[in-house]
Amino acid sequence: MMYSLKRCLSVLLIAILVSSCSRGMEPEQRQRAQQTPSEINIYSKDQSQSGTSGTIVKGTTPPLEGGAEKLGRPKELSDNRTLVNKYPKIMALHASGKTNQVALTFDDGPDRRFTPQVLDVLKKHGVKATFFLVGSRVTGHPDVTQRIHKEGHIIGNHTYWHPKIFAESIGRMKWEANETDKVIRDIVGYSPKLFRAPYGGLNESRVEGLGAMNFSVIGWSVDSMDWKQIDSAAVQKNVMSKIHPGAIILMHSGGHWTQDLSGMVEAVDELIPALKKKGLTFVTVSQLLGIPHNK
Numbered sequence: 001m002m003y004s005l006k007r008c009l010s011v012l013l014i015a016i017l018v019s020s021c022s023r024g025m026e027p028e029q030r031q032r033a034q035q036t037p038s039e040i041n042i043y044s045k046d047q048s049q050s051g052t053s054g055t056i057v058k059g060t061t062p063p064l065e066g067g068a069e070k071l072g073r074p075k076e077l078s079d080n081r082t083l084v085n086k087y088p089k090i091m092a093l094h095a096s097g098k099t100n101q102v103a104l105t106f107d108d109g110p111d112r113r114f115t116p117q118v119l120d121v122l123k124k125h126g127v128k129a130t131f132f133l134v135g136s137r138v139t140g141h142p143d144v145t146q147r148i149h150k151e152g153h154i155i156g157n158h159t160y161w162h163p164k165i166f167a168e169s170i171g172r173m174k175w176e177a178n179e180t181d182k183v184i185r186d187i188v189g190y191s192p193k194l195f196r197a198p199y200g201g202l203n204e205s206r207v208e209g210l211g212a213m214n215f216s217v218i219g220w221s222v223d224s225m226d227w228k229q230i231d232s233a234a235v236q237k238n239v240m241s242k243i244h245p246g247a248i249i250l251m252h253s254g255g256h257w258t259q260d261l262s263g264m265v266e267a268v269d270e271l272i273p274a275l276k277k278k279g280l281t282f283v284t285v286s287q288l289l290g291i292p293h294n295k
Contacts, residue, residue: 042238047139061111062136064162064256069108073102080219081201090211091202095246096220101286102247102280103131104268105220107158107196109136109253110144117265118253119151125272128152130285131253132196132218135160135180142187149188154284154293156194156218157181166201169250170209181295190294194218194285214295218285220250226264227252229246235267236274243275248285 028063056062084091095101104122109115109131122129131148133155137143148155159165159176160183168176181191195215197206202217210217222242239249251264272282286293 232266
């Protein structure tokens, strides 16, 4: 009896100490502390002025450095329209001119939960899409990356650790893009021409820098809002209410380990036939914009 009481008191004391430490943590530390055991110690990361380096275990899905989409997205879409007007040869949010084509795009993969489900749905409907992949996750899931490529989809660059590049140095941005180019090339045989900034966060110097690196910077004109973890009906409503010929549709095939993107998967399965009934056809971003998919 006395032993049980002592043990209970010890457990209670530990809980109080852990809670106290957690309250004193910085937000990033607190996020790491709340991760599941399978996500802890996935990688080791050392930041420097020029970029980030780390070791990743295959079969794991490294966290997104900037956090979940809904926690980090800057309200800069209107600025992105201004950037497109200033840099029309580098950046695009949709296709210009008359076309009955639209492009499905998926960010933040690959992972083992939702990316394979998305691929199954696309295969079911015979649709090709564009996947903007995070380099660290490509390294963690080379087999899923190979599947995306082998099934005829196009791969774009979405940085290596998913930082807010608009808040980082130009050197860091270049490292992120180059390292992602390298790991994608090693697996599928080409370096992507297409680049999408995490959270859509850009400014003039970033667009100019990416253009100098021979990237086409891709935004979107239709946001499914799937990153809010909404159900299938809500995802479909968001897309159908904004859809237009030449649209680039933003979705996510991965995210934070706590995010539930099942509503997105269900929505894609129903949106494809619904949009086809409207006379729209599905193509990759490269096909939609008439640009190469590789450098």
